[in-house]
Amino acid sequence: MSSIRINDEERQEQLRMLVESAAGIAPRQGGFKRQRALKKSDTGFDREAWGELAGMGWLGLRLPEDSGGMGLGVLEYAVLAAEAGAALLPEPFIEAQLAIDLMGPEAPSEALSGERLILPAWSFAADGTDMDGGVTVQGDGLSGEKRFVPLAGAADELLVTTAEGGWLIAASDAEITTERTQDGGHVGCVRLDGVTGRRIPFADPRALEAATLANAAYLQGVMERAFEITLDYLKTRRQFDRPIGSFQALQHRAVEMKVQIEITRAVIRDAALAFDGDGDLRPIVSRAMTRASEAAQFVTRQSIQMHGAIGYTDEADIGLFLRKTLVLMNRYGSASAHRKRHAQAQAA
Secondary structure, eight states, rough: EEEEEEHHHHHHHHHHHHHHHTTTOOOSSOOOOHHHHHHHHHSSHHHHHHHHHHTTTOOOSSSSSGGGGGGOOHHHHHHHHHHHTTOOOOOOOHHHHHHHHHHHHGGGGHHHHTOEEEEEEOOOOOTTOOOOEEEEETTTTTEEEEEEEEEEGOOSSEEETTTEEEEEEEOOOOOEEEOOOOOSSSEEEEEEEEEEEEEOOOOOTTTHHHHHHHHHHHHHHHHHHHHHHHHHHHHHHTTTTGGGGHHHHHHHHHHHHHHHHHHHEEEEEHHHHTSSSSSSOOHHHHHHHHHHHEEEEEEEEHHHHTTTGGGTTTTOOOHHHHHHHHTTTTTTHHHHHHHHHHHHHHHO
16 A cells, blocks of 8 residues: 555655654564564553554544544545554554544544543444444443454443444443454453443444455555565575576466555555545445455465465464454455445445
8 A cells, every 4th residue: 555656646645654654653674573472462452552553643543633633534544554454563543443433523532642442342243244233222221242342352441333323331341251363362242231331423424434444455454565575585585596486486476466466455545535425335345345355365375375384383474464364354344245245235
């Protein structure tokens, strides 16, 4: 996404500046010592890094300036998400952004500053793409269950979605059980039994679409960096007295990986620009998510294979990219779910 090109020169310069600023928290160079250390932690991310990220204005990215945000668009959101993906950023940038987008002007200032971590509890099915089910409002309280909530065990508060809007509750008021994920994080099952909270009407009806596209862009960054690391390996690893990158079979595989990356980048760019209009976003967002999840699987698997036996060891950084892909490829709906949604939207 850092090489994305659009016709608007002023916006193109803004994108370049965003990418440069992202290098402070999500560098495209260097190793993954921090990510490996956090795999052993209970939270799965670093609160200090979270504060730095908030200080750069990443939280509230799409909120209007008069609401404490930066007032930027989904294209800028996607560019930052891609940089986060290239760095395998473990902090829940997209999830917190979804909660903030849904709350809009009602988002607490402490959420924008990073002092309070508010995460959305929206998913209730293994392959769902909507937010309404799982929890119902009964009298003054919420009852039901939300599942697959990323880093739920680390949240200070949860924004629980229902058919009647959102409800902000203290995480300590819910029963949360967690399960580790392959990338070192965790997902939680949130059970509610008459839990009370503050009702917050949804401010942005397209917030989930934006988060889904950002997740696709994160996967774009994952595959870009995996490809870069693999190309470097092909140039330095020698066999039969020459770099293995000189072997034609590996060159053909590298070209196919590059093609998949470039097509995915173009699809994500078009989807991000579609948010500037008023049309139905479902077809193009579902197309982007489908392409990103499948291309990321292809590129990261090929990257491991092209590293040879060392690529399958836990010590090899290239394996971190496949693990991250496997965690994120279904987070906002699987490829099959998005194909179905795309077909339904096209037929409507």
